[in-house]
Amino acid sequence: MTPGITFTIDGKQVTAAPGQTIIEAADTAGIYIPRLCHKPGLEPFGSCRLCTVTVGGRPCSSCTQPAAEGIVVESDTDELNEHRRALLEMLFVEGNHFCMFCEKSGNCELQALAYKFGITAPSFTYQWQKHDVDASHPQILIDRNRCILCARCVRASQDLDGKSVFGFVGRGPNKRLAVNAEARLSDTNVDVTDEALDVCPVGALLRKHVGYKVPIGKRQFDHTPIGSDVEGEPAPDDCGCGGAENVCQCTQSE
Amino acid sequence: MGENQKARIATTSLAGCFGCHMSLLDIDERILQLAELVVFDKSPINDIKQFTGRCDVGLIEGGCCNEHNVEVLRDFRKHCDILISIGDCATMGGIPALRNTVPLQECLDEAYRDGPSVHNPSGMIPNDVELPLILDKVYPAHEVVKIDYHLPGCPPSADTLWEALVALLTAKPVELPYELVKYD
Numbered sequence: 001m002t003p004g005i006t007f008t009i010d011g012k013q014v015t016a017a018p019g020q021t022i023i024e025a026a027d028t029a030g031i032y033i034p035r036l037c038h039k040p041g042l043e044p045f046g047s048c049r050l051c052t053v054t055v056g057g058r059p060c061s062s063c064t065q066p067a068a069e070g071i072v073v074e075s076d077t078d079e080l081n082e083h084r085r086a087l088l089e090m091l092f093v094e095g096n097h098f099c100m101f102c103e104k105s106g107n108c109e110l111q112a113l114a115y116k117f118g119i120t121a122p123s124f125t126y127q128w129q130k131h132d133v134d135a136s137h138p139q140i141l142i143d144r145n146r147c148i149l150c151a152r153c154v155r156a157s158q159d160l161d162g163k164s165v166f167g168f169v170g171r172g173p174n175k176r177l178a179v180n181a182e183a184r185l186s187d188t189n190v191d192v193t194d195e196a197l198d199v200c201p202v203g204a205l206l207r208k209h210v211g212y213k214v215p216i217g218k219r220q221f222d223h224t225p226i227g228s229d230v231e232g233e234p235a236p237d238d239c240g241c242g243g244a245e246n247v248c249q250c251t252q253s254e
Numbered sequence: 255m256g257e258n259q260k261a262r263i264a265t266t267s268l269a270g271c272f273g274c275h276m277s278l279l280d281i282d283e284r285i286l287q288l289a290e291l292v293v294f295d296k297s298p299i300n301d302i303k304q305f306t307g308r309c310d311v312g313l314i315e316g317g318c319c320n321e322h323n324v325e326v327l328r329d330f331r332k333h334c335d336i337l338i339s340i341g342d343c344a345t346m347g348g349i350p351a352l353r354n355t356v357p358l359q360e361c362l363d364e365a366y367r368d369g370p371s372v373h374n375p376s377g378m379i380p381n382d383v384e385l386p387l388i389l390d391k392v393y394p395a396h397e398v399v400k401i402d403y404h405l406p407g408c409p410p411s412a413d414t415l416w417e418a419l420v421a422l423l424t425a426k427p428v429e430l431p432y433e434l435v436k437y438d
Contacts, residue, residue, distance in 0.1 A: 099437035100408030120404035128354040
């Protein structure tokens with residue numbers, strides 16, 4: 001047993017391994033901090049700000065902030081949850097999210113977080129910005145209407161697939177997901193087996209021809225709120241289960 | 255309960271497909287219980303065209319795609335104590351709002367002039383005084399009037415509508431279980 005860093009999250013004592021971020025330690029301890037751009041196995045990015053917690057009263061993103069001895073972290077507070085709710089609502093009015101015909105519905109992390117925060121309709125005005133769809137690839141689809149610019153696919157393609165198929169161009173409201181080719185996804189070296197396709201939290205990056213393999217009603221978040229896997233029973237030490245990545249720490253270190 | 259003591263309820267379908275009304279009818283035999291609790295005022299269910307009095311609850315299906323929708327919605331706001339948006343079209347625009355990223359002129363041209371199945375040699379776009387003017391965009395109901403509750407879903411399930419209505423009509427807080435608030 002290596003000496004751990006001990007600190008508290010919402011008053012609960014937590015132990016982190018040296019080098020672990022706050023959100024990683026929270027996951028291990030069974031405390032779910034909402035997140036969109038963070039995904040275990042990918043480099044921390046710190047862009048979505050949903051995982052913002054306060055450390056000693058100061059806000060910081062828990063996916064980038066290393067755990068430190070004795071810090072006092074607050075996450076599940078009315079104020080932070082109000083901010084998270086507002087961030088989610090902004091994402092819903094900035095993109096064009098038509099859940100009723102989205103293949104990702106029920107498995108979508110953005111939607112699941114909106115369910116978790118009890119959003120029935122956003123309080124902001126819809127923007128209806130025009131975004132492009134790139135269906136050029138025979139097996140893969142990009143729908144930028146749904147893209148939340150979390151950069152999971154950018155990081156996964158670069159770090160896990162070793163390809164750099166995706167990147168961002170433009171700034172502010174004009175920022176968009178671009179592909180590493182003159183124009184179209186079909187001109188890149190993306191492959192249907194790329195891990196970049198597995199990490200999209202929304203329905204922006206999809207494999208074609210498998211849309212409704214799992215029917216609506218039997219999907220990940222249809223009956224279970226997002227974060228339940230983190231808050232559930234901690235994985236046994238020798239699990240090797242290959243189960244939900246947020247629970248099973250042993251599968252992450254591979 | 256006498257007819258006078260029952261809650262009055264009105265419903266309408268604006269820029270919607272009537273799917274939400276179908277879902278309301280999907281409460282099956284509970285519709286008899288609903289009849290015990292409410293009297294229907296203006297609604298396509300009983301085909302009453304004009305409000306006959308003040309209503310306790312108004313159910314809005316669909317967003318606003320033309321000036322008639324706006325007028326009906328404002329009329330509902332005027333006559334109903336509580337307005338509920340039901341379905342994704344009312345809460346976010348829904349399928350009709352797919353046109354919102356396309357300029358209106360392009361939409362009209364595609365529908366009445368350039369579409370592959372269109373035969374319209376004069377190139378006329380329908381413009382009769384009887385036709386309500388189309389809006390530049392499709393608006394969710396809460397961007398036009400104040401909406402008190404939203405029940406998303408395409409459509410919201412019969413259970414969702416039932417649970418919410420019964421809670422409201424029996425003066426209980428509308429707190430729906432996780433499974434009943436879905437966007438799909």
